[in-house]
Amino acid sequence: MTQLILEQAMNGLQFGLMLFLLAAGLTLVFGIMDMINLAHGSLYMVGAYLAAAAAAASGSFVVGALAAVAGTALVGALLEVAVLRRLYARDHLAQVLATFALILVANEAVRMLWGDQPMQLNAPEALAGPVEIGGFAYPAYRLLIIAVGAVVALALYVVVTKTRVGMWVRAGASNREMTEALGVNVKRLFTLVFAFGAGLCALAGAMLGPLLAVQVGMGESILILAFVVIVIGGIGSIRGALVGSLLVGVVDTLGRALLPWLLREFLPAEVASNLGPALAAILIYLLMAAILFWKPAGLFPARG
Amino acid sequence: MAASEKSALYRQSARRRALAVVALLVLAALPPLLQALGQDFYVSFAARILIFALAATSLNFIVGFGGMVAFGHAAFFGAGAYAVAILAERGVVSAFVAWPAAAALAGLLSLAVGAVSLRTRGVYFIMITLAFAQMIYYLFVSLQAWGGDDGLPLMARSSFGPLDLGDDAAFYWVALACLAGALFLLDRVAHARFGRVLQAIRENESRMEALGYPVAAYKLACFVIGGTLAGLAGALIANHGLLASPNLLHWTQSGTLLVMVIVGGVGALYGGFAGALTLLLLEEILAGFTVHWHMALGLLLLVVVFRAPRGVAAWLHGLFSRRGAK
Numbered sequence: 001m002t003q004l005i006l007e008q009a010m011n012g013l014q015f016g017l018m019l020f021l022l023a024a025g026l027t028l029v030f031g032i033m034d035m036i037n038l039a040h041g042s043l044y045m046v047g048a049y050l051a052a053a054a055a056a057a058s059g060s061f062v063v064g065a066l067a068a069v070a071g072t073a074l075v076g077a078l079l080e081v082a083v084l085r086r087l088y089a090r091d092h093l094a095q096v097l098a099t100f101a102l103i104l105v106a107n108e109a110v111r112m113l114w115g116d117q118p119m120q121l122n123a124p125e126a127l128a129g130p131v132e133i134g135g136f137a138y139p140a141y142r143l144l145i146i147a148v149g150a151v152v153a154l155a156l157y158v159v160v161t162k163t164r165v166g167m168w169v170r171a172g173a174s175n176r177e178m179t180e181a182l183g184v185n186v187k188r189l190f191t192l193v194f195a196f197g198a199g200l201c202a203l204a205g206a207m208l209g210p211l212l213a214v215q216v217g218m219g220e221s222i223l224i225l226a227f228v229v230i231v232i233g234g235i236g237s238i239r240g241a242l243v244g245s246l247l248v249g250v251v252d253t254l255g256r257a258l259l260p261w262l263l264r265e266f267l268p269a270e271v272a273s274n275l276g277p278a279l280a281a282i283l284i285y286l287l288m289a290a291i292l293f294w295k296p297a298g299l300f301p302a303r304g
Numbered sequence: 305m306a307a308s309e310k311s312a313l314y315r316q317s318a319r320r321r322a323l324a325v326v327a328l329l330v331l332a333a334l335p336p337l338l339q340a341l342g343q344d345f346y347v348s349f350a351a352r353i354l355i356f357a358l359a360a361t362s363l364n365f366i367v368g369f370g371g372m373v374a375f376g377h378a379a380f381f382g383a384g385a386y387a388v389a390i391l392a393e394r395g396v397v398s399a400f401v402a403w404p405a406a407a408a409l410a411g412l413l414s415l416a417v418g419a420v421s422l423r424t425r426g427v428y429f430i431m432i433t434l435a436f437a438q439m440i441y442y443l444f445v446s447l448q449a450w451g452g453d454d455g456l457p458l459m460a461r462s463s464f465g466p467l468d469l470g471d472d473a474a475f476y477w478v479a480l481a482c483l484a485g486a487l488f489l490l491d492r493v494a495h496a497r498f499g500r501v502l503q504a505i506r507e508n509e510s511r512m513e514a515l516g517y518p519v520a521a522y523k524l525a526c527f528v529i530g531g532t533l534a535g536l537a538g539a540l541i542a543n544h545g546l547l548a549s550p551n552l553l554h555w556t557q558s559g560t561l562l563v564m565v566i567v568g569g570v571g572a573l574y575g576g577f578a579g580a581l582t583l584l585l586l587e588e589i590l591a592g593f594t595v596h597w598h599m600a601l602g603l604l605l606l607v608v609v610f611r612a613p614r615g616v617a618a619w620l621h622g623l624f625s626r627r628g629a630k
Binding site for chain 2: 030034036038083086087090092093094096097098100101102103104105107108109111112220224227228231235274277278281282285286288289292293296297
C-alpha cells in the first residue's frame with residue numbers, strides 16, 4: 001500500500017512538473033499582458049508533433065526534443081509578432097475569439113501536415129526499463145521526466161529571481177506601464193517571453209509524448225489544467241505556477257488512484273465504483289473553486 | 305421637443321416590431337419552401353441553427369447585458385439535454401413535463417454556480433465558471449448509468465400534444481416558437497425596470513451599490529435567467545439529435561457559444577441569432593468546399609476579430625448605413 005502511494009505520488013510529481021512547463025509560459029502571458037491565450041495548448045501539440053517527426057527522421061529522441069523546442073519557440077515568436085501582439089489592448093472577449101480561431105487553424109494545420117492518425121513517439125531505448133529506488137521499481141523514463149522538470153523549474157526560478165531579464169519580467173507582470181516608463185522595452189521583452197514559453201510547451205509535449213498520445217486535440221485537454229494551475233497559483237506568479245502545478249499534479253494523480261479505493265472502505269461497492277472516478281475527475285476543480293472562494297486572487301497574487 | 309423625441313422613439317420601436325413580425329413570418333415559411341425545393345435536409349439544419357441561436361442568445365444576455373463573461377455555458381446547455389434524456393429513459397416523454405424540468409434543472413445549477421462564482425470578477429470569473437462547467441462535464445462522463453463517454457440516446461422526440469415532433473417541420477416550428485418567445489421575453493426584461501438596473505450595474509457597479517441596489521442579487525438573477533434558457537435550448541438539442549452527448553458539456557462547446565455571441569454582436573438582442581446563423585452556415589458552406597474547413601473558419605474568425613470587432617450584425621449595419629448615406 002505504502003509503495004502504491006509512493007509510486008502514485010512520484011507520478012503526480014512528474015505530471016505536476018510537466019504542467020509547470022506549460023503553466024510558466026501561460027502565467028507570464030496572462031500576467032504581463034492581461035491576455036487570455038487559449039492557443040497555448042496548441043503550442044504544446046505543435047511541440048509534440050515536431051518532436052515525433054524529428055525523432056522519426058533522425059532516429060534520436062534527444063534530437064527530436066531539441067528540434068521541437070527550437071522549432072516551437074520560432075513558431076511562438078512568429079505568432080506573437082503576427083497576431084497576438086494586436087490583441088493585448090483588446091478586451092477578453094476578442095482575445096477568446098481570436099485564440100479560439102488559432103486553435104482551429106493549428107489543429108487543422110497539424111492534420112494537413114501529419115494526418116488524422118496519432119503519431120508514435122518512443123522513449124529512448126536505454127530508458128525503457130525500470131530502475132530500483134528505495135526498494136521498489138520505477139520506470140526510468142518517468143524518472144528522467146522528473147529530473148528534467150526539476151532542472152528546468154530550478155533554472156527558471158534562478159533566471160526569474162536572480163537575473164536582470166528576470167527582474168524586467170517580474171516588473172512587467174506587476175506593473176506594465178511603470179516598467180515601460182522606466183525604459184524597459186516591454187514589447188520586445190514580451191516576444192522573447194512568449195517564444196521562451198512556447199519552447200517550454202514543446203519540451204513538455206516532447207517529454208509527455210511517449211506517455212500520452214500525440215494526436216490532434218491533445219492541447220485542449222491539458223490547456224484547461226494549465227489554466228487551473230495558474231488561477232490557483234495567482235496569475236502572473238512563477239512561484240504560484242510551480243506550487244499550483246505540483247498541487248494539481250499530485251492531487252489529480254493521487255485522487256484517481258486512491259479515491260475509488262478509499263470510498264470502498266466507507267460506501268457500498270456499487271456506489272463507490274460509480275462515484276469514485278467521478279469524484280476523482282472533479283477533485284482539482286473543487287480545489288480550484290475552493291481556493292478562489294477563500295482567496296479570490298489565487299495563492300500568490302502577483303500584483304501588489 | 306420632448307414630445308417629438310418621444311414620438312420618434314415610438315415610431316422606431318413600432319418599426320422594429322413590424323420588422324420582427326416580418327422576420328418571424330419569413331422564418332415560419334421556411335420549411336414548406338425548403339420542402340418544395342426538395343431540400344428536406346435543410347429543415348433539420350435550420351432547426352439546429354434556431355436551437356443554437358437560443359443557446360447563444362441566453363449566453364448573450366449574461367455576457368452582453370449583464371456584463372459577466374461566463375465561460376461555462378455549455379454546462380447548462382448540456383444539463384438540459386441530459387435532463388430530457390434521463391427523464392425519457394424513465395418513461396417521462398411529454399415535452400410539457402420534460403422541457404420545463406430541463407430548464408428548471410439548468411436554472412438551479414446556474415443558481416448554485418452563480419452564487420459562488422459571482423464572488424469573483426474579470427478573469428477569475430471566467431475561470432471559475434469554466435471550473436464548474438468542467439466539474440459537471442466530468443460528473444456526467446464518469447457516471448456509467450448516464451451513458452459515460454457515449455452519451456445517453458433518446459428513443460424518440462418528446463411527445464408534444466397533438467403535434468408530432470418526429471416531423472422535422474413541426475420540430476422546426478416549435479424551436480422557432482421557443483426562440484421567438486425567448487427573444488420577446490428578453491426584450492421585455494431589457495426594457496423593464498429590472499433591465500435598466502442591470503445595464504446600470506454593467507456600466508458602473510460601485511455606483512449602483514452606493515445607491516443601495518442589491519447588485520449581487522440582480523447579477524445572480526440575470527445569470528439564472530440565462531442559465532434557464534440554455535437548459536431549454538439543451539432540451540431541444542437533445543431532441544434534435546436524439547442524443548444527450550458529453551460533447552454538449554465540453555468546454556469547447558462553451559467556447560463555440562461564446563464565439564457565436566462575439567461574432568453576432570455582444571449585447572445586441574439579435575446578436576446570438578446572428579452569430580449562430582453565421583457560424584453554422586459558414587461551417588456548412590466551407591465543409592462543402594474542403595475537408596479542411598476548420599482552417600478556413602479559423603482564418604475567417606481572425607478576420608472578424610480584426611475587421612468587425614463589434615460583431616457581424618453591427619458590421620453589416622455599418623456597411624448598409626454608409627451606403628444609405630451616399
